[in-house]
Amino acid sequence: MVAAAFFFSRNDVSRDKLDPLVASIVYQFSKSPSLWRVLGPRILDTIRSDPRIFETAFENQFQKLIVEPCSEVESALWEELPNVIIIDGLDECVDHLSQERLVSTVRKVITSHRTLIPWIFLICSRPEPQIRDAFTNFNDCLESLDVNSSEKANKDVEKFILDRFANLRKRHPALRHESELWPSKATVDQLVARAQGQFIFAVTVTKYIDTRDERPQDRLDDVLRIYVKAGSTSPYSDLDLLYLHILSQCQKWDQVQPILRLIRTPHRRPSMEQTYGHMNWRSCTRIEDLLGRKRGEVAVLLSRLHAVLHIPDDDSDIEIAHASFTEFLSDTNRCAHYHTQEIPDSEYDDCVATLLLRTLSLLTPFYPHSQMRSALTTSFSSWINTLRDHWSKLTRDSFQYWHDYCVKVNAPSMALLTALNGVDPYCLLAASLYYNFVPCRSHIWQRVVNWAENFGSCTNEFIAKVNIYMQGYRVAFPPEIPRQEAVWQTFEIQASFDDDPSASHDIAAFCREVYGIDKKYIPRRSPILIIFPVDNGILGDWAEVTCTKDDQNTMRDILQVLRWMDLHQRKLLLDDIRKDTCGSVIPGQFETQSLVRMKQLVKKIWEALLLGHDGYVLPHYSFMNPSYNTYSSGPRTNTVMSPILLPPANLGRAMDLPEVEASSPNSDAKSFYTASDLSDTEHDAFIPETPMLVPDDGNSPLTTSCEITPPVIVPANGQKPQGSDSGKRKVSPNDGSPATRTFKRLKWFTVSDES
Structure with missing residues (x-):
């Protein structure tokens, strides 16, 4: 019984090499209940102990996943188990050395006295020299069958030819009046003899005859006329002559x-x-x-x-x-x-790169290049429709791989250079964001520029455009995009200047803690925006912000500093950014100038996208003041907790807060909680920047500066919060004195003007 089979094919990149063979066999073992019952546990143990085993050498995979598990099975059990493995088309494995490795591995399994495995390997292949040589050391455990020269093979070929002609007579209009005697027995015998047991000759002949633009009878006569007679000095075999005849029919x-x-x-x-x-x-x-x-x-x-x-x-x-x-x-x-x-490789890469760039250039004519509001409305709508209509696998590959193919070309064709100079990096960035592709980062653009510089003035246009683009650009958001969403997208877009794509999580935390914008509640949809050169702008109610390489360098500094800072230092830095203080400055590690650049970036984005939009205000944030960044240096004094930030009246939804205890500033716990720290329940609740406690006795809220959770939600009209479930909460005041008081366990609740 057959346990597994693998078919090599040089026309299929997933089956033209040795790499997937063991994985395929093991997978087929798993589909056989009887085999998997005895081999499955052993194979799974091996995979668990080495999860990357399928990345190791073929010989190791074969030994660990086939030989060793099978060696542990009792001999008596094999009498009832499938034990035939078929490997077909070995000559179709494109690497000759891999062919020899496979045969050698099978020989070791069959001839080894240490592995008493009753496997039968049926290997089918054309008799290529290297394959014939590989089978020379099998001793008496090898049986071979030359199917080409056997009488049975000739009978099979004859049956195939007769069946094909019978089928052709039934369906071809030109054979409607031919009897079953067509073709004659002599003709069939001649074709069988010329095939020499090879089905490929029979298949090619019958396919060549099966045509609609000529009579099959005439095509059969053509084949018979190119017959190589005995004693001929022609260097071509019958199959070669047939191929030559077929190609000669190509008029162009x-x-x-x-x-x-x-x-x-x-x-x-x-x-x-x-x-x-x-x-x-x-x-x-x-x-x-x-x-x-x-x-x-x-x-x-x-x-x-x-x-x-x-x-x-x-x-x-x-x-x-x-x-x-x-x-x-x-x-x-x-x-x-x-x-x-x-x-050749370089010529092929040139061909593919040209196609990918031409595919991208199809979008450029529809990109809204006009900044006048009257023209922008129409062109922007057309642009979005174009993006929707142009999606395809070719579009995807064009965005993701055009640069990889370009830089492999040694001598670019004029077609490739023309396509390269037509690249619009602003259009590419806007479209890649819409399609949710990873934008080309600075190192990718620089890599292509370095390659393009090798070809003189032919690429000057491309290099000039990219060099300007890499310094910065202007991002414009249409009026319907919520400004909180625009802030998040701005940081995401700006990250394309950086070579490190792993900063997304840190950016999310930064946006949440500085702007109160939680990525979890940003809609998962394609960013719809326009990218312009820095010196361009839009007239109208679009929100605009500039993104520059210097801004991203500043953002990278912020994230790097936040990574090495402990909890207390991190809170000082975030408070410094919010309140225009400088308590986080550490001479020699984190200088004042770095803090100033951070504050300028935070304020720039806030002013461009949040100030005066959607009722979004940040009470008591110092950068609302025009004098932000004009402070005098000196340590920040920690005295009294900042006033609680009141949410807009339409925010909030009922849900319980988690049971969380406050911790001291030196612990590893978070100093305050935001929406993302709660459950995944959908809500739009406002999270105050500063924690707050409401005692059971109804007294005023605790205002001593402390690290405590959970935060409190209060109504916009100042009424007391709703709450229940009294419980102990540990409070660690900043002065170090112990304090334990009983406070209500608060609940989320809907806040409205009537509450």
Whole structure:
């Protein structure tokens, strides 16, 4: 019984190498209840002990996941278990050394006296020299069957030919009046003899005859006429002569050959390219894109090659029907002037890069370049519609990989240089954000600029645009975008200046603690905005903010400082930014000038996006004052807790706060809680910047500066909070004295003007 099977195919990048073989076999073991019952626990233990085992060498995978688990099974159990592993098309494994490694590994399993595993390996392959040599040391445990020269193989080929002709007579209109005697027995015998047990000859002949633009009878006569008679000095075999005849039917060989070159060339992915959402790079549509052909041209040009090519009706890849045709095209002694080689790496990368850049350039004419409000409304609507209509896998790959292919090209073509100079980095950034792609970061742009500088004045236009873009740009948000959302998006966009994409979590915490904006409650939707050069602006009610490389350097400094600061220092820094103090300055570690730059960045974004919008105000924040940043240096005095911040009257929703105790400033616990620290229940509650306690006895709220949680929500009209469930809360005043009082456990509640 068959336990597992693996089929190599040089036309399939997922099956043309040795890497996936063991994983495929193990997966098939798992689908066999009888095998998995005895092998499963052992295999799973191995994977748990080494989760990255499938990244190790093939020999190690085979030993650990197949040989060792099977060796532990009692011999008696094998009598009832499947024990045949089929490996078909070994010659289709593109690496010859891998072919030999596989055969050698199987030989060790079969011939070793230490592993009494009753496996039967059925390996099917064309008799390539390196494969024949690899089987020489199997001793008496090897049985071979030459299917080409056996009488049974000839019988199989004859049956195949007769079945194909019978099917053709039933459905082809030109054969309507032919009897079952067509073709004659002599003709069939001749075809069988010429096939020499090889199905590829029989398949190619019958596919060549099966055509609509000529009579099958005439095509069969063509095949019979190219028969190589005994004693002929022709260097070509029957199959080669058949291939030559098929190619001779192509009336536009000069246009067909570039297509065959592309089909022969495997698509080379960038090293970081993901395998999900795989695009068919050898479909008719994609070949037309790569070669600049009109829609439908490829199918027409290849219409006479259906005997040697699989040309699907959908957008799947075109494939060469058999490896023998690929080998034929590669050998000038066999194919003469039809010699067709693969495309060299640099030339192919040039071809792909040009296509990707041209795909991106399709968006540029629709990008709103006008900053006049009257023209912007119409052009912006057209731009959004264009983005929706242009989404495709090709669009995705164009945004993500154009730069990877460009920098691999040694001598760019004029087509690639023209496409490169047409790049609009502002349009690319706005579109990539809409599609939720990772924007090109500074190091990627710099990498392409460094490459482009090698080609003199041909790339000056591209280099000049990118150098200006990399210094900064203006981001414009339409009126319908909430300003809190615009703040979050601004920091996300600004991060593209940085080479570290891992700062998103830190930025989220910063926005939450400084602006009271929680990422959790920012809608998950495509950012709809426009990116302009810094010196441009929009007239009207759009919100605008500049993002510069210096701003991101400042933001990076903020995040780095927050990482190494302890809880108390972090609170001092955030308070300094809010209140324009300087208690966090540490000479030699965190200087005053760095703090000033941080404050300027925070205030700039607040003024551009929050001030006066949507009723969003931050009472008691010092940067509302025009004199912000004009303070005199000196330590901040910690005396009295700042007044509680009252929320707008329409915020709040009922939910219990968690049971959390306050902690001292030196502990690792958070000094105050925000919405993201609570449950995932949907709510829009306001979180005060400063904690507050309401005693059970109804006295005034505790105002001694302390570290305590949870925070308190109070109504906008100043009424007492609702609450229940008295309980102990530990309070650690800043003066170090102990204090324990009983306070209510507060609840969230709906706040309104009537409350």
